[in-house]
Amino acid sequence: MASVLVLVEHAEGKVKKVTLELLTAARALGEPVAVVVGAPGSAAPLVDALAEYGAATVVAAESEDVEKYLATPQVAVLADLVAAESPAAVLIASSAEGKEIAARLAIRTGSGILTDAVGVDGDGTATQSIFGGAVVVKSRVRTGTPIVTVRPNSVSAEPAPTQAQTRSVDVTLDDAARAATVLERVVEEKGSRPALTDASIVVSGGRGLGSGDNFALVEALADSLGGAVGASRAATDAGWYPHQNQVGQTGVTVSPQLYVAVGISGAIQHRAGMQTSKTIVAVNKDPEAPIFELADFGVVGDLFTVVPQLTEEVTKRKA
Amino acid sequence: MDIVVLVKQVPDTWAERRLSESDYTLDRESVDAVMNEIDEYAVEEALRLKEAHGGEVTVLSMGPERAAETIRKALSMGADKAVHVSDPALHGACAVQTAQTLAAALGTIPHDLVVLGSESTDARLSVMAAMLAEKLGLPQLSGARKVEVDGSTVTIERQTETGFDRVQGSTPAVVSVVEKINEPRYPSFKGIMAAKKKPVQTVTVADLGLDAGSVGLASATSEVVEMTPRPPRQAGQIVKDEGDGGVKLADFLAAQKLL
Numbered sequence: 326m327a328s329v330l331v332l333v334e335h336a337e338g339k340v341k342k343v344t345l346e347l348l349t350a351a352r353a354l355g356e357p358v359a360v361v362v363g364a365p366g367s368a369a370p371l372v373d374a375l376a377e378y379g380a381a382t383v384v385a386a387e388s389e390d391v392e393k394y395l396a397t398p399q400v401a402v403l404a405d406l407v408a409a410e411s412p413a414a415v416l417i418a419s420s421a422e423g424k425e426i427a428a429r430l431a432i433r434t435g436s437g438i439l440t441d442a443v444g445v446d447g448d449g450t451a452t453q454s455i456f457g458g459a460v461v462v463k464s465r466v467r468t469g470t471p472i473v474t475v476r477p478n479s480v481s482a483e484p485a486p487t488q489a490q491t492r493s494v495d496v497t498l499d500d501a502a503r504a505a506t507v508l509e510r511v512v513e514e515k516g517s518r519p520a521l522t523d524a525s526i527v528v529s530g531g532r533g534l535g536s537g538d539n540f541a542l543v544e545a546l547a548d549s550l551g552g553a554v555g556a557s558r559a560a561t562d563a564g565w566y567p568h569q570n571q572v573g574q575t576g577v578t579v580s581p582q583l584y585v586a587v588g589i590s591g592a593i594q595h596r597a598g599m600q601t602s603k604t605i606v607a608v609n610k611d612p613e614a615p616i617f618e619l620a621d622f623g624v625v626g627d628l629f630t631v632v633p634q635l636t637e638e639v640t641k642r643k644a
Numbered sequence: 645m646d647i648v649v650l651v652k653q654v655p656d657t658w659a660e661r662r663l664s665e666s667d668y669t670l671d672r673e674s675v676d677a678v679m680n681e682i683d684e685y686a687v688e689e690a691l692r693l694k695e696a697h698g699g700e701v702t703v704l705s706m707g708p709e710r711a712a713e714t715i716r717k718a719l720s721m722g723a724d725k726a727v728h729v730s731d732p733a734l735h736g737a738c739a740v741q742t743a744q745t746l747a748a749a750l751g752t753i754p755h756d757l758v759v760l761g762s763e764s765t766d767a768r769l770s771v772m773a774a775m776l777a778e779k780l781g782l783p784q785l786s787g788a789r790k791v792e793v794d795g796s797t798v799t800i801e802r803q804t805e806t807g808f809d810r811v812q813g814s815t816p817a818v819v820s821v822v823e824k825i826n827e828p829r830y831p832s833f834k835g836i837m838a839a840k841k842k843p844v845q846t847v848t849v850a851d852l853g854l855d856a857g858s859v860g861l862a863s864a865t866s867e868v869v870e871m872t873p874r875p876p877r878q879a880g881q882i883v884k885d886e887g888d889g890g891v892k893l894a895d896f897l898a899a900q901k902l903l
Contacts, residue, residue: 395784395786395802395809395811396774396784397784400778421770421787421804424769424770424771424774425770425771425773425774425784425786426774427771428739428769428771428772428774428775428778429774429775429777429778429784431739431740431771431775431865432740432743432775432778432779433778436740436865437738437740437864437865437866438739438740438769438771438865438866439866440768440769440770440771441768441769450869454874455663455768456661456662456766457657458874459660459661459662459873459874460661460662460663460871460872460873460874461871461872461873461874462663462668462868462870462871462872463868463869463870463871464866464867464868464869465866465867465869466865466866467864467865467866467867468740468865468866469865501778501781501782504777504781504782504783504784504813504814504817505777505783505784505785505811505812505813505817506811506812506813507809507810507811508799508809508810508811508812509809509810510804510807510809511807511808511809511810512806512807513806513807513808514806514807520805520806521805522805526902550903568789568803568822568823568824569803569804569805569824574657574765575681575682575765575823576823578768582902583897583900583902593657593658594657594658597657600877604900604902605877605880606893606896606897608889608893612882612884617880617882618877619877619880620880620882621877621878621880621881621896621900622880622881622882622883622893622896623880623881623882623883624882624883624884624885624889624890624892624893625882625883625884625885626884626885626889627885630885630887630889630890631885631889631890631893632890633890634888634889634890634891635889635890635891635893635894636890637890638890638891638893638894639894639897639903642894642898642903643903
């Protein structure tokens, strides 16, 4: 059986959820090979979790260099493996860096690339949701090795325990791979909240909040649900919430199990970033707000009373 | 410092966008076309870098004849000249072919920096900076919310989900920018008038030394094989808050097993 390379996303000794989703998708295509690129010692703590989700092989590509460069170490390792193994496909998480790794790998290996897949079939055909979710297409790669980036939360991770074989490979970087160096990685806000792009629950606030201070309501609801916080463009443009939290056409695209829109009218550019969410609920005082056309459940009312009541209710029921 | 700024004409995101029924390529005809929004920030950043460090800003765009409008807009913002890669052979080009074509065009324009937006609103791949850096062997300084140039050293703050990375490389380098980086200027009346006289060189794939058969739909590295409009979401339940809106919403979430 052909192998399928899965680039492992990991942090602080843990495998990120999206990687388990990728391993699940990979099993339909061939035998999953989990590729860990990281600092020395990063692969060992991940092996059990990777094997639990069906990784037949774990490749450890460890080097002190990995943290110093952007995308190029992963590209170097994957390109070597593509050449050696002729895999059926390479699956990478559809994060900003994941897409860049995929992009460089496509050029390096003379392959086609499909980004932001929400599903991958056994023959490598990917399903993509385009134009902000208005159209669904199936696409395939015609040249080289299919390189597919998969959007977090689009495949549900299913365990398939196996014994993983572990082997090590070198990280060999040429001059071009060292052309840009990462001087430092700065964490500006490290909270307990999950990251927006791969959160299962996202609570977003918009113009209706009226001020940055009022985002505390959105944060409290997000915390009660264990979700991430997003914002509409109106809110980020007004400086009420950090730009990197913007959900929409020019911001982040999310596809969580639950999306809660608070004081967001639902302009087309916002919908483009969230309308593939599994369940959408909305609170807005305007009954005509377009967000209600998408909502599975909507409350027409004052968010300043509805949202705190919801937060209290969620907290009570989860206790 | 010579800067090439890449711009792309895209369908207006306020319009209903579609793929053509015949070959599943982007339908560019039925909707209004505008400059890709993030490219305005790229043009602005290129102009600010020129204002601080001197040199020339050249606009480079690949697209059908109509993309000349978008090129003209970049010129009216203040760019000096433009190269428009326009050739029917490019119809349906994939990202890899686009990178090959743009890389070939960059080979004909002197540049210390190549500046572009982090993604286009039509295809939304966010891959072009990485592909060009790989293809040209240049430093990839992507996702910048801040760019600093000191001699031949370029340092950016790359936006991340939790903060930023400081990434550095030497010119020539590829820099992609995010929306947070600046506030793009509006073209002034004077700028609009001046743009009409600025040189725009139109080139074909043959002019760039590329084989027309290697850059379009027929030889694209990926293809769309099926297209369906997303089925409309089933109408949900909308209730008016009677003092228990929050409780009702919690009831719904509980019923959906989301609590």
